[in-house]
Amino acid sequence: MTRALLFDCDGVLADTERDGHLPAFNETFEHLGLPVRWSADDYARVLRIGGGKERLASLLTPEFVERAGLPDDEEAQRAAIAEWHAEKTRRYTAKVRAGEMPGRPGIARIADEAHDAGWLLAVASTSAEESVRAVLEHVVGPEAASRFAVFAGDVVPRKKPAPDIYELALRELRVSADDAVVVEDSANGLRAAVAADLATVVTTSSFTVDEDFAGAALVVDSLGDLPDAPSRVLADPRGVGPLDLVDLGTLVALTH
CATH class of the missing domain: 1.10.150.240 (Putative phosphatase; domain 2)
Structure with missing residues (x-):
């Protein structure tokens, strides 16, 4: 699998x-x-x-x-x-x-965990590909960024909340929706992922913290990095908590 x-x-x-x-x-x-x-x-x-x-x-x-x-x-x-x-x-x-946007807690950590466990990695975004690749390299480093497939910008006709970009990613990666997990931060992104039948972890951000995340498998304030930035669970409809860190085990539990 x-x-x-x-x-x-x-x-x-x-x-x-x-x-x-x-x-x-x-x-x-x-x-x-x-x-x-x-x-x-x-x-x-x-x-x-x-x-x-x-x-x-x-x-x-x-x-x-x-x-x-x-x-x-x-x-x-x-x-x-x-x-x-x-x-x-x-x-x-x-x-x-210029380094004006530090990576969010847990991103580099969980990307490394997933890679080491043989998972495929991808970014699926409506932003311009140049911008996405720049952020990705800044957050995880050039070597780790090279492990990612990037689906961005105008590669699909309809943008989020339509599921097109996630459906494209699944086709290109040749992965079933049952074997994939998405990390999103917005209601629009969540709707796109759920419409593609994907289990979705929401990490709230500055502009999305008050949005409606009904349908998410898990909602946290971040994926977490210990000891300085533990994750705080905001909604746990599948009962995978309590936890202070979203790790690969958490993601596997969400796909069951």
Whole structure:
């Protein structure tokens, strides 16, 4: 039997939304002279939309288009969104490479445990592949990152909460949903994983802590690293706790 451990990127590998994506979006808006700046509350609402380009496209109300002096035709607007997103990705990736976003507790540890036990590893994210690979290398190191398959960006037509990216990952990895576990941090990501029939561990992050995680196999504040950052269980519907660390044994129990 081959098992697989699949991670979302943003909010799971690192708290990238708060420390990376939001400031990179706002720096991009300022750099391009766009009449918008997202507050933390604004961004929490925008995060309900899957994908960076899709979040940018949500700005394009008639009023915004007029205020920003943007073209009216859809093709030109799509080109503008692609330009904005590329600029934002450059700025975000620079923040990752500068070490501004530390990895979340337990990620490197459990990736090593899974690899040593013969599990396949993957990241499945709606973020741009360049951004995902930068975060992955920063969090687990280049050697460990090379063990991961990466499914990211526009590789599927529908983004989370649609299950497409997880279904693609399972096909490409040739693993049954019964033999895989997902680590997510958002309700959208959880819905995508559950729709693909995947057992899902939720590790809450800055922008998702108050979301509805009904359907998760386990909800924790982090995977945990001892002794300094133990995991705190927030919901345990399958009764795998009590625990202060989510380890490979925990994940195996969730797939039964």
